[in-house]
Amino acid sequence: MNIVIMGCGRVGARLAGLLDIEGHSVTILDTDTYSFGKLPPEFAGTALAGDGMDEETLKKANIEKADAFIAVTDVDNHNIMAAQIAKHLFNVPKVICRIYDPMRRELFSSLGIEALSPTTTFAQMLKDKIEGVEE
Amino acid sequence: MNIVIMGCGRVGARLAGLLDIEGHSVTILDTDTYSFGKLPPEFAGTALAGDGMDEETLKKANIEKADAFIAVTDVDNHNIMAAQIAKHLFNVPKVICRIYDPMRRELFSSLGIEALSPTTTFAQMLKDKIEGVEE
Numbered sequence A, B: 001m002n003i004v005i006m007g008c009g010r011v012g013a014r015l016a017g018l019l020d021i022e023g024h025s026v027t028i029l030d031t032d033t034y035s036f037g038k039l040p041p042e043f044a045g046t047a048l049a050g051d052g053m054d055e056e057t058l059k060k061a062n063i064e065k066a067d068a069f070i071a072v073t074d075v076d077n078h079n080i081m082a083a084q085i086a087k088h089l090f091n092v093p094k095v096i097c098r099i100y101d102p103m104r105r106e107l108f109s110s111l112g113i114e115a116l117s118p119t120t121t122f123a124q125m126l127k128d129k130i131e132g133v134e135e
Helices: A010-021 A033-038 A055-060 A076-089 A102-109 A118-134 B010-021 B033-038 B055-060 B076-089 B102-109 B118-134
Strands: A002-006 A025-030 A046-049 A068-071 A094-098 A114-116 B002-006 B025-030 B046-049 B068-071 B094-098 B114-116
Touching (some): A002 A010, A010 A025, A010 B118, A025 A033, A033 A046, A055 A076, A068 A076, A068 B118, A076 A094, A094 B118, A118 B068, A118 B094, A118 B114, A118 B118, B002 B010, B002 B076, B010 B025, B033 B046, B055 B076, B068 B076, B076 B102, B102 B114
Parallel strands (some): A002 A025, A002 A068, A025 A046, A068 A094, A094 A114, B002 B025, B002 B068, B025 B046, B068 B094, B094 B114
């Protein structure tokens, strides 16, 4: 698959590495080139400096041929905006974005883009682990 | 179950709410009482101001009768230290802590305390979601 990731923070860099190892064609975007240092040394994909909310940058990232777009910057609003551009302007089939604010996540899910909250998913996972003790 | 949570950030507060609703007896600790504002209004557990690395605070939180201890402050080292106190000094059966740094997590897991990295788990979840498209 052709995959474009916006945001080379800890999660973005790790995800890029995981997908690259499995043979996907990965392009990762970040406005701060220093952040590409988080990528694993063996990363064979493309690291592109630029803003994922900018159409020209997305075109350079080959968004028109992308099968999936994932927005994982630290700013919810940026993730939301980029995800909407990828979905509605470039018709990327699979669009996922990270949303920290659970309220916003529910609203956004109703717009047809998959929004995941790390807070919610992590709290749920901890709960499952704790309750596993009782079984 | 009697559950003590250290750190009333977004994850701690949400976890406390989830466990409380299910009838567990929850005590949540934070050094910053302002953070208790994140708890859901219907939270019926105990919110206790104090440091989870401090033995006296842990005793006040009834750690001696706790079935589980979860350390989810934003500081890895604090989580590690509190988890070790809970495990080795108070013999809490189930101890889980959040570790942001994946390297540290592996080291720490080898010490017998369950350490979970939100970065790793969230990246893996995103990967599974993306690859679900191909099926």
